[in-house]
Amino acid sequence: MASEDEVSLLVIVVDVNPIWWGQQAQREPEFNLSKCLDAVMVMANSHLVMTRTNKLAIIASHCQESHFLYPNKHWKAGDVAGDEVSSGSGDGKYELLSVANDLVAEEIRNLMARTQVKGHQTDTLLAGSLAKALCYIHRVSKELEAGQDMKSRILVVKAAEDCALQYMNFMNVIFAAQKQNILIDACVLDSDSGLLQQACDITGGLYLKIPQKTALAQYLLWVFLPDADQRSQLVLPPSVHVDYRAACFCHRNLIEIGYVCSVCLSIFCNFSPICTTCETAFKIPLPQMMKPKKKKLKTAN
Amino acid sequence: MFNVDRRLKFPSALILCLHYPACLLVMAALSEEVLLVVKRVRQRKQDGTLYLMTERIAWGPEGKDRFTVSHLYADIRCQKISPDGKSKIQLQLVLHTGESTTFHFANESTALKDRDAAKDLLQQLLPKFKKKANKQLEEKNKMLQEDPVLFQLYKDLVVSQVISAEEFWASRLKLSSVEHSLSNNSKQEVGISAAFLADIRPQTDGCNGLKYNLTSDIIESIFKTYPAVKQKYAENVPHNLTEKEFWTRFFQSHYFHRDRINTGQQDIFSECAKQDEKGLKSMVVQGVKNPMVDLLSLEDKTLDEGYGSLTVGPNSSKTVKENSNSAIIKRFNHHSAMVLAAGLRKVDAPSDQASETSSTDGNSRDSDFFQPPIKKVKLQEAIEYEDLQNGSGPKTIALNLKKSDRYSHGPVPLQSHHYSTSQDIINSVSCIQEEISCYKPCLTRVMPSSAASSAITALSPGGLLMQAGTQQAVSQLVPTDVQSELKHLYTAAGELLRHFWSCFPVNTPFLEEKVVKMRSNLERFQSTKLRPFQEKIQREYLSTNLTSHLDEMIQAAYNKFHAWQTRRMARKT
Numbered sequence: 001m002a003s004e005d006e007v008s009l010l011v012i013v014v015d016v017n018p019i020w021w022g023q024q025a026q027r028e029p030e031f032n033l034s035k036c037l038d039a040v041m042v043m044a045n046s047h048l049v050m051t052r053t054n055k056l057a058i059i060a061s062h063c064q065e066s067h068f069l070y071p072n073k074h075w076k077a078g079d080v081a082g083d084e085v086s087s088g089s090g091d092g093k094y095e096l097l098s099v100a101n102d103l104v105a106e107e108i109r110n111l112m113a114r115t116q117v118k119g120h121q122t123d124t125l126l127a128g129s130l131a132k133a134l135c136y137i138h139r140v141s142k143e144l145e146a147g148q149d150m151k152s153r154i155l156v157v158k159a160a161e162d163c164a165l166q167y168m169n170f171m172n173v174i175f176a177a178q179k180q181n182i183l184i185d186a187c188v189l190d191s192d193s194g195l196l197q198q199a200c201d202i203t204g205g206l207y208l209k210i211p212q213k214t215a216l217a218q219y220l221l222w223v224f225l226p227d228a229d230q231r232s233q234l235v236l237p238p239s240v241h242v243d244y245r246a247a248c249f250c251h252r253n254l255i256e257i258g259y260v261c262s263v264c265l266s267i268f269c270n271f272s273p274i275c276t277t278c279e280t281a282f283k284i285p286l287p288q289m290m291k292p293k294k295k296k297l298k299t300a301n
Numbered sequence: 302m303f304n305v306d307r308r309l310k311f312p313s314a315l316i317l318c319l320h321y322p323a324c325l326l327v328m329a330a331l332s333e334e335v336l337l338v339v340k341r342v343r344q345r346k347q348d349g350t351l352y353l354m355t356e357r358i359a360w361g362p363e364g365k366d367r368f369t370v371s372h373l374y375a376d377i378r379c380q381k382i383s384p385d386g387k388s389k390i391q392l393q394l395v396l397h398t399g400e401s402t403t404f405h406f407a408n409e410s411t412a413l414k415d416r417d418a419a420k421d422l423l424q425q426l427l428p429k430f431k432k433k434a435n436k437q438l439e440e441k442n443k444m445l446q447e448d449p450v451l452f453q454l455y456k457d458l459v460v461s462q463v464i465s466a467e468e469f470w471a472s473r474l475k476l477s478s479v480e481h482s483l484s485n486n487s488k489q490e491v492g493i494s495a496a497f498l499a500d501i502r503p504q505t506d507g508c509n510g511l512k513y514n515l516t517s518d519i520i521e522s523i524f525k526t527y528p529a530v531k532q533k534y535a536e537n538v539p540h541n542l543t544e545k546e547f548w549t550r551f552f553q554s555h556y557f558h559r560d561r562i563n564t565g566q567q568d569i570f571s572e573c574a575k576q577d578e579k580g581l582k583s584m585v586v587q588g589v590k591n592p593m594v595d596l597l598s599l600e601d602k603t604l605d606e607g608y609g610s611l612t613v614g615p616n617s618s619k620t621v622k623e624n625s626n627s628a629i630i631k632r633f634n635h636h637s638a639m640v641l642a643a644g645l646r647k648v649d650a651p652s653d654q655a656s657e658t659s660s661t662d663g664n665s666r667d668s669d670f671f672q673p674p675i676k677k678v679k680l681q682e683a684i685e686y687e688d689l690q691n692g693s694g695p696k697t698i699a700l701n702l703k704k705s706d707r708y709s710h711g712p713v714p715l716q717s718h719h720y721s722t723s724q725d726i727i728n729s730v731s732c733i734q735e736e737i738s739c740y741k742p743c744l745t746r747v748m749p750s751s752a753a754s755s756a757i758t759a760l761s762p763g764g765l766l767m768q769a770g771t772q773q774a775v776s777q778l779v780p781t782d783v784q785s786e787l788k789h790l791y792t793a794a795g796e797l798l799r800h801f802w803s804c805f806p807v808n809t810p811f812l813e814e815k816v817v818k819m820r821s822n823l824e825r826f827q828s829t830k831l832r833p834f835q836e837k838i839q840r841e842y843l844s845t846n847l848t849s850h851l852d853e854m855i856q857a858a859y860n861k862f863h864a865w866q867t868r869r870m871a872r873k874t
Contacts (some may be wrong), residue, residue: 026729033733033736037740039747041742107448112734113734113738122726145422167709195788215755218752218753223760247710264702278701281846
């Protein structure tokens with residue numbers, strides 16, 4: 001029973017890493033990028049249909065750029081009428097949905113068409129996409145009318161693996177989202193992502209690694225469609241135990257107890273008298289040697 | 302010396318009571334000097350006589366010559382008297398231990414006088430003995446009252462004789478004794494409420510009279526603020542007037558009501574009024590020496606025609622109404638000035654007449670503060686802003702990081718990446734481009750229904766993805782009283798283990814003794830506290846092993862002790 005004043009914005013960040021999806025198409029032909037996009041569209045349509053004031057944005061996270069699939073810069077909600085006569089959606093669907101779907105399809109086609117193969121850029125730019133999502137949310141919140149409230153969340157559909165180089169940016173994005181009370185949910189298709197687990201834990205969202213990719217739409221609708229207020233009333237998958245252990249700077253092992261340099265705060269698993277990062281020398285007092293009692297002198301006397 | 306008694310009285314304030322050695326309490330009454338004897342005093346419905354002696358107060362029943370009730374003044378915390386209107390005239394003594402003894406003065410004619418005499422004498426004697434109460438004791442008392450966790454720990458460990466009181470306080474008092482001495486010296490004095498006169502709300506007496514309730518706090522405030530009144534009090538009471546009469550006259554006087562327009566009544570307070578006038582005049586003349594404050598610019602400026610300002614000259618004649626207004630304003634100013642001056646005056650130099658008189662007329666001591674060198678410093682402070690100057694801060698050593706890229710690597714362990722050859726990459730990309738170039742959303746066939754229903758099963762309670770949620774938290778399975786008992790056990794065990802582990806490395810014979818003692822304390826703790834708790838939870842069929850961690854910790858301590866002991870034996874032989 002959302003009132004007119006409550007706006008709910010959902011930003012869906014879809015990982016469209018062409019390399020991973022291309023390999024996936026060869027591994028499992030029944031679930032490819034098209035199917036994934038279909039499922040995401042179903043989710044997006046459902047969100048728009050739930051309440052009239054719901055807003056939506058979809059960002060495609062590519063290895064070369066992060067691109068807004070919806071909404072489009074050049075498209076305004078008003079000018080639907082004359083243009084799309086030939087859109088082929090003569091099925092009486094709500095026009096907003098059909099226009100949105102067509103827009104998304106066109107954008108992804110353009111995006112993939114302009115992909116250029118570059119050997120060293122194989123990682124999904126997820127941190128950048130999340131940052132764009134946060135900026136979009138911020139912009140929309142400024143454009144609200146007086147008296148309107150906005151609750152926003154980000155849903156990440158992740159396919160490829162984590163990129164360790166994006167760690168700092170990722171953590172910054174997570175903390176910024178936490179400050180803005182923006183939930184980050186994650187639906188992971190393939191391999192578990194420690195960064196997204198942390199993101200969901202810190203911001204209060206849901207993390208789910210789905211066992212069956214073909215049923216993606218079902219998982220999205222069941223788990224990720226309800227917003228934060230409704231989730232407390234539903235029985236949803238419990239939260240995952242997050243491994244918050246730090247990794248030592250020398251071997252990158254995850255350790256529970258270690259040594260921390262008091263000058264530069266770098267973590268080591270073994271003690272060494274000189275910190276390798278800031279080159280500070282440390283002294284540790286050696287245990288005192290007890291003096292042997294001089295019994296012999298006594299007997300001599 | 303004093304024996305510290307470990308018994309605590311609940312639920313009232315817990316106090317560790319001092320016991321004097323028994324010899325003083327014996328019937329050595331006759332050898333003490335008796336200061337006051339009051340006959341016909343009943344205690345517990347028995348007639349008897351009350352004796353006030355130099356060091357204690359005692360009561361013996363009628364006909365017998367020994368005392369059944371005897372309290373040292375040092376043991377008495379305070380005395381209370383029954384209110385004036387009551388038929389029973391009583392005096393109650395409240396001891397430090399919380400006990401109280403009530404004496405009922407039953408002599409018809411002189412009961413009130415007797416009771417008041419006893420009360421006055423006690424009032425004089427009690428403060429002398431109060432100082433002897435152990436200050437440390439009060440401190441301990443305060444600490445235990447303020448911290449319920451500490452109190453619980455004390456109950457668990459000292460009351461049940463697991464460790465002795467000295468060990469318990471050994472590490473704690475060290476921390477607080479230093480702060481305490483500091484705080485005692487720099488205790489802030491309580492100032493005077495500016496509304497203290499207004500707080501004495503008069504109550505109508507029923508027949509045109511007014512009743513003012515004066516507490517000693519208010520009286521003190523009045524004396525502090527108006528030293529003239531204090532002087533008058535010292536002069537007149539108790540020679541000419543009783544206290545009650547003094548205050549009655551005070552409130553009746555025009556001095557209090559300040560209809561200064563018609564003075565002239567024969568009043569002891571008319572002099573006070575004159576003194577106040579003098580004080581006010583000297584205040585005005587002295588002015589405010591603080592160069593930062595310019596009071597003279599706060600004159601009334603009214604708007605004239607054409608929006609210019611019109612300053613009312615000081616010599617313009619005032620109407621009667623304005624006169625009385627200005628009288629009230631004058632009174633307010635004077636009152637506020639006196640309150641402030643009283644706050645600035647140092648109370649702990651009552652014998653220093655010079656300092657007293659220098660501000661009895663309510664002048665602020667600003668003039669003292671603004672002698673030339675201090676004045677210069679103050680002006681300097683007001684002009685310069687420290688942080689706007691290019692001050693050189695303390696010399697710091699710069700941090701030079703050689704390998705700062707280490708920080709940007711997250712706690713993702715180096716895994717073997719799935720390396721794709723460049724041919725793979727090209728293939729994948731072309732494959733995907735082909736696929737998407739003819740992409741058309743087909744939302745009616747997103748997934749097969751079998752997949753959907755298996756997903757729903759997995760997400761339903763009891764399904765594949767919902768396994769972790771069925772485990773209940775331990776906190777829901779265990780009742781709250783068991784939980785709180787476990788918490789107490791943990792605090793107590795933590796305290797004992799802290800004592801134990803702080804003994805290592807064992808360098809001195811004192812630490813050796815302590816280690817052995819702590820080991821036996823731990824054993825005692827285990828047998829008296831831990832085992833019964835474990836048995837209790839076993840009886841209640843709580844299957845979770847709640848105390849395994851505690852057992853582990855204590856076992857680790859035992860192992861360490863054992864190792865240390867064997868090493869010591871080896872070294873000796």
